[in-house]
Amino acid sequence: MTSMKSAACLVGIGISLIASIAHAQGKLNVITTTEDLASIAREVGGDRVTVESISRGYQDPHFVEAKPSFILKLQKADVLVTVGRELEIGWLPPLIQQSRNAKVQVGGSGYLDASGQARILDIPQGQITRAMGDVHPQGNPHYWLDPENGKAVAKEIAEKLSQLRPNDRAFFEQRLNDFVTRLSDAEKRWAAMMAPYKGTKVVTYHRSWPNFMERFGLNVIGYVEPKPGIPPSPAHTLELMTEMKRQNIRIIAVEPYFDLKTPNAVARDTGAQVLVLAPSVGGVKEASNYLALFDYDVNLLVGAFKQIGTK
Ligand SMILES: [Zn+2]
Numbered sequence: 001m002t003s004m005k006s007a008a009c010l011v012g013i014g015i016s017l018i019a020s021i022a023h024a025q026g027k028l029n030v031i032t033t034t035e036d037l038a039s040i041a042r043e044v045g046g047d048r049v050t051v052e053s054i055s056r057g058y059q060d061p062h063f064v065e066a067k068p069s070f071i072l073k074l075q076k077a078d079v080l081v082t083v084g085r086e087l088e089i090g091w092l093p094p095l096i097q098q099s100r101n102a103k104v105q106v107g108g109s110g111y112l113d114a115s116g117q118a119r120i121l122d123i124p125q126g127q128i129t130r131a132m133g134d135v136h137p138q139g140n141p142h143y144w145l146d147p148e149n150g151k152a153v154a155k156e157i158a159e160k161l162s163q164l165r166p167n168d169r170a171f172f173e174q175r176l177n178d179f180v181t182r183l184s185d186a187e188k189r190w191a192a193m194m195a196p197y198k199g200t201k202v203v204t205y206h207r208s209w210p211n212f213m214e215r216f217g218l219n220v221i222g223y224v225e226p227k228p229g230i231p232p233s234p235a236h237t238l239e240l241m242t243e244m245k246r247q248n249i250r251i252i253a254v255e256p257y258f259d260l261k262t263p264n265a266v267a268r269d270t271g272a273q274v275l276v277l278a279p280s281v282g283g284v285k286e287a288s289n290y291l292a293l294f295d296y297d298v299n300l301l302v303g304a305f306k307q308i309g310t311k
Contacts, residue, residue: 028164031077031104033088034061035281036144037114037153039290041081043179044157048168049079054095057282060257061141062229064091074099077110078164081157084113085120087141112160117152118143121210133227145279146211147187150290151180186291190216190298197305202251203244203272205258208279212297221247224254224263232262244270250308251301253277256284273304 030051032038038053045051052073055064061083074080074095080103082088096104103110115138122140124132143149158176162169198217205224213220222243226236243249250272252263256279263274277297278287287293 028078028161029076030079030081030161031073032081033064033083033092034144036150036290036293037081037083037157039281039293040150040154040179041157043290044154044172044175045161046171046175048165048171049161053282054092057278057280057287058256058284060255061087061280062090064088066091066095070095071098074104075101077101077104079110079112079160080104081112081114081160083141083144084115085138085141085143086136110160110164112156114153114156115141115143116156118149119146119152119211121214122207133225133230135228140207140210142208142279143211145209146215147183147190147294148215149211151183154179183291186294190294193298193302194218197302200251200305201247201249202253203240203249203266205252205254205263208255209253209277216298216301218301221249224252224258224266237262237266241266241269244272251275251304253301255279273308275300275304277301 027047028045028049030038030041030045030049032041032051032053034055035053035057038051041049041051054070054073055061077099080096082092096106102108105111120139120143122136124135124137124139128135128137144153154176158172161172165172194216199219201219201221202213203222203224204220207220207223207225207228209220212218222240224232224237224240226233244266249270252267252272252274254260254263254274254276256276260274260276266272267274276284277300278284278293281287281290281293283293284296287296
């Protein structure tokens, strides 16, 4: 009797061991805060991960409505990838806390701030005051809009996935290299398309584009927002229109989540064109992944530059 019991017990242990090994080798459940990070995580993780983004690319990533379903997603996550630089500071910390998942807490084994190796612009000098608007002390968080930073993010993700699944390191590294190669090829194409328009001056709604504009040699001379996160004011709009006419600015780039009323009014007054650029994967349906995002924005800008026919 006793030996049968212990045999049954051993079988039981065996089954639970097999189950836990199978679990250990199952797909990593990756949650990202944005669709850009999700796209890059899919590139690197392939079929060894499942990836889901909390926010949609057509939403303002500074202000995401914290739904209870996000807490459930974080409860089951092995990895949480964030943009960092305080982009998500207004909505992510309570979600992480309420998930009670040790892995995804800041500093946990599955927590990743993807900005570590990226080129970060607009790091403020001196003291930051409320009067400056929504200025990020750790620099401009919209850094994913430079494809070179997309590579930096991919490297961070590959390293994190490899730490959690050491046996899959070669797999992740091979996928990382493949992604970097395809991105480099595309960058040559985008650079060639944009080269004739180097130095063209544009206006944008929010300060989402410093990395993008730097990469492609465009010059942002003003913003529809008077200060980051502050809605347009009549005085600022008037000043902007005067400056746009003085410098013959013909493009106003707007993120899809802003009201077009002021940009359209400015365009009517100055003869400029409003372009709704995609600041993220999923911002428009054509921007279905990280490479398609740049394809969409570069094509839209080049099309407008050609139409305007000016520098
Ligand atoms: Zn911003």
